Amino acid sequence: MSQSIHRAALVLEHVSVRPRTQSEIAALLDVHRSTALRILQTLTEAGLTRRRPDGTYGIGYRLAGLASLAAEQFDLRDIARPTIAELGRECGHTIHLAVLDGAQIVYADKIESAGPVRMHSQVGQPVRLHTSGVSKAILAWQDTATVDRMLAGYEYERFTDTTITSREAFDADLAGIRERGWAVDDGEFEPFIDCVAMPVRDARGSVIGAVSITALRALADLDALEALLPRLAAATERISTDVGWRP
Amino acid sequence: MSQSIHRAALVLEHVSVRPRTQSEIAALLDVHRSTALRILQTLTEAGLTRRRPDGTYGIGYRLAGLASLAAEQFDLRDIARPTIAELGRECGHTIHLAVLDGAQIVYADKIESAGPVRMHSQVGQPVRLHTSGVSKAILAWQDTATVDRMLAGYEYERFTDTTITSREAFDADLAGIRERGWAVDDGEFEPFIDCVAMPVRDARGSVIGAVSITALRALADLDALEALLPRLAAATERISTDVGWRP
DNA sequence: ATCTGTGTTGCATAGTGTGCAACAGTCGTG
DNA sequence: CACGACTGTTGCACACTATGCAACACAGAT
Incomplete structure (x- = not known):
């Protein structure tokens, strides 16, 4: 199992409940702030999370898009x-x-x-x-x-x-x-x-x-x-x- | 940026279009079959993909669940x-x-x-x-x-x-x-x-x-x-x- | 029976993800 | 206005994980 991908999935679980700050994510995953930032940056680049105007991270529109695309599955x-x-x-x-x-x-x-x-x-x-x-x-x-x-x-x-x-x-x-x-x-x-x-x-x-x-x-x-x-x-x-x- | 997480996101993009075999994923990502398997195993464990009865991988129900949870965002x-x-x-x-x-x-x-x-x-x-x-x-x-x-x-x-x-x-x-x-x-x-x-x-x-x-x-x-x-x-x-x- | 392609696993190691230190910015407090 | 605390960010060395490889198992076609 890939630890990094597992962490990314945990990030998605946490931010889907409500938008979270980068520090919250670091604490929830028990990783360094810079590690949390890089995970969030990669997820955001892919559209799975997005940085909101207030600096918190929430679920990205592309994630909803993927679910919609796959609806028939x-x-x-x-x-x-x-x-x-x-x-x-x-x-x-x-x-x-x-x-x-x-x-x-x-x-x-x-x-x-x-x-x-x-x-x-x-x-x-x-x-x-x-x-x-x-x-x-x-x-x-x-x-x-x-x-x-x-x-x-x-x-x-x-x-x-x-x-x-x-x-x-x-x-x-x-x-x-x-x-x-x-x-x-x-x-x-x-x-x-x-x-x-x-x-x-x-x-x-x-x-x-x-x-x-x-x-x-x-x-x-x-x-x-x-x-x-x-x-x-x-x-x-x-x-x-x-x-x-x-x- | 995290290469592993980026690859996982690419997997999600590809399987949302239609279910794919593990070998297809390996070819699309240009990685070894065993690498593709581990990425898919981790995504499946998180519920973001799922292995269908015919052996192909599609989008997992939890991904739709995350999008639903986050609908208000x-x-x-x-x-x-x-x-x-x-x-x-x-x-x-x-x-x-x-x-x-x-x-x-x-x-x-x-x-x-x-x-x-x-x-x-x-x-x-x-x-x-x-x-x-x-x-x-x-x-x-x-x-x-x-x-x-x-x-x-x-x-x-x-x-x-x-x-x-x-x-x-x-x-x-x-x-x-x-x-x-x-x-x-x-x-x-x-x-x-x-x-x-x-x-x-x-x-x-x-x-x-x-x-x-x-x-x-x-x-x-x-x-x-x-x-x-x-x-x-x-x-x-x-x-x-x-x-x-x-x- | 044989061949081919796909899926799977253990393992060595290439190379990536990580934490650290240092820095920047913001906000609250005195 | 200065200061301290906290959060966000970046470059870098290196710890350790993700990777490809070899070998094997299995299924399907011939």
Whole structure:
């Protein structure tokens, strides 16, 4: 590993939190002031940091430019796949990854269970917003304007006795999800198929996706699924960390 | 300057365009394969690059995370100020910088001319969309949904004989702007005050702002302002480059 | 089975990144 | 206004790290 490059990366971490003076950087890295200056000069020449008018160093515009250029490479699905595969192996149920994709939520990935039942959810297809755990785990943490936009004209079609059929009831459900940190689908779309779901966050803490564990009630009822919440929490925290979120 | 850190920055530039193999990186940097591997290993450990399942290296999620964390530091106004100040000195007229700010366009900065006339545009205030050069230079390159959203319910108030007073005429004007690359305000808000404006782009080429040169017609008519277009083009290209755009 | 290209590792050393001393500039205090 | 403290900057000697090399492992093509 390259010590100099590692130090440069640490500089970027520190200045991304807030702009820092050269002496602060020297102290944080435990190096001499002249060493800090040279690291900052090189990073600034590359556009990764910039010297602000007040003499502090902040993140440079080119760093944002690089992230933008590479936007197509950031596929949550790729990064989440090993983690949800492991979760599927551990608990033996169907695992879904869904992502917020513009104004809709789509299934991004799916780990089929080894059991006799196949869930008919399809990767790439939109998620039904009012019944599925993943969509509720995403919507619960979106701002009101986004939720309003996504639910404008939405039809709360009844599928089973537990289907939510009004915006008021849906909002109440989302409030409960925010409170406890996870969502459920209590046979709301198909009788006897339940799931639990938790959100995936990006670097800024915004919810960009969700992962769920789904099972036929005869194999694992909601209590059994809720017992898996610690594993689900570990998986979504791992995925969030992998895409840049820090607790 | 640190050669190692400079090389790391070059690696980031190259892999942001598209994912690359380790050997490609070695060739691009003109270093040994083992050197390229160690640079990539250090960047990957820091999350700035990541090794994809196919063995190539792309930009890492943490880089996007750093840019997100630092989003509040990216103030187009700060970066544009020296360039528009120089443009103002060179041509002796009033210079405006406007930015796309959510669903509106606002004046972000203004360089007053040394002449007797003061434009009453105010930094921080919204721009009148159908008459000003900067707003048209921004709107011309927004997607239809954005333009529709911004112009929903908009009142095309007539101020002078040249004011545009319909959405159809406005759209035709925007089409002309796209074709020639710059916008004008031909006394559309106040008689005898004209301007030319050009767009500012971000790293992905999206138009995020515009710069204009405004003058009293008695001092510089539209022909005189159009003669300044090369200087205006150089200024907007400089600002765009400074915020990460590459031709 | 063989060849080629790519990825990886341990190691010696070329050469770079480092800290130091000295200097310059700024700001607060008396 | 002078002084001290702190921060920023530069040239330089050298400590030590980043480098290329050789050797090896592996995958894919022939």
